[in-house]
Amino acid sequence: MSAPALRWYFDFISPFAYLQWQRVRALAAQRPVALVPVAFGAVLAAHSHKGPAEIPGKREFTYRHVLWQARRAGVRLRFPPAHPFNPLASLRLSVAAGNTPEAVEAIFDWIWGQGREGDSVEALGPVAAGLGVPAEALASESVKTALRANTEAALLAGVFGVPTLSIGSDLFWGNDAHDFALDALQHPEMLEDPEMQRLLQLPIGVQRRA
Template sequence: MHHITMYLDFVSPYAWLAFQQLPQTLAGVSYRVEYRPVLLAALLQQHGNPGPVGIPAKRAWTYRHATWLGQQMGIPLQTPAAHPFNPLPLLRLALQTSTDGSTNRFVTETIFRHVWEGGNDAISTARLQQLQAQLQAQLPPTPEAVEQAKLWLRSNTEKASELGLFGVPAFEVKGQIFWGLDSLPMLRDFLSGSPWFQSEAWENANTISSGLA
């Protein structure tokens, strides 16, 4: 059985689409997924990347593209009333349910749906309270869970940074990284044992010289 770690941030529409599409793409493959919330903004900042919503024209395109992909894939996706937004309350709430820095599929999906279905404000006080009520059975009664969630978020993001992750969704398996919704077919090919992943095209990608000073 393959062990896949999915790094995600609820602010990303592509992470939501990949989360929903992954079981279909990997149908027939023996695997288990570990979901690790990270702070996307920290990864982008590390690489000096404004992200797709940091460029006005690309921001509008991203919303159009993600919404179109959703209807093509049969996955509900309505852009929240305000985007981007500060995802920290959602990331920390997710990790309050955790015992090891990962979140289960129910918690992960519940929060993704909270953000990407209905076109509402993802972090309004009233909706955050409703979301917490939805997850109440998953939340431990101890106040320490709040501080522990902050530590796990920092740890997850640092680990993602160490792996060289520059965005989400990203999938780590057998020491290899696959980035983006469109990498899912590639991930399946890798898990299916394709010999291409032992070829020079894969192995030598890091050795290609840049032609820019």
């Protein structure tokens, strides 16, 4: 049996994606992982969701929780000057650079390792130059089309948040699900367990009115 395809859906706006990237990068060194930048805002809109940073109270808690997680994991993290920010330029830079591990690392490090702005072509100029990507490439229709296609493919796959690691058709959402994903990768029969299967069909007991 061939190994299942691995895909990692992410947006540079997400600090949790930055945290998981440290682990996905290690996984990608062992086996192929397709790195798929997507527009998180479009994913939220498709599911009529708000992001954590759009909810007062949850926003502040999330930021402190992220910083705590980074320190606990020994990961350098410094928030950019403002958050949330418009991530389109960073996403397009990744696409223009071929979504290579080197490009993804450079962009994440610029925004979340060094705490720099990543919301414009001008702000990302040094990163683009280091990757050999001309500034005008970020405005090309091919790059914009590729990013839209990534996002549409993610929605078709059932992605509802970032970061999400997919193993074949199974989705594992969030940095905190990384160990779950690795366990499922090593022991795929785990997901065929009767109780795991029963949960896929668990009836809804009550629904909140809009």
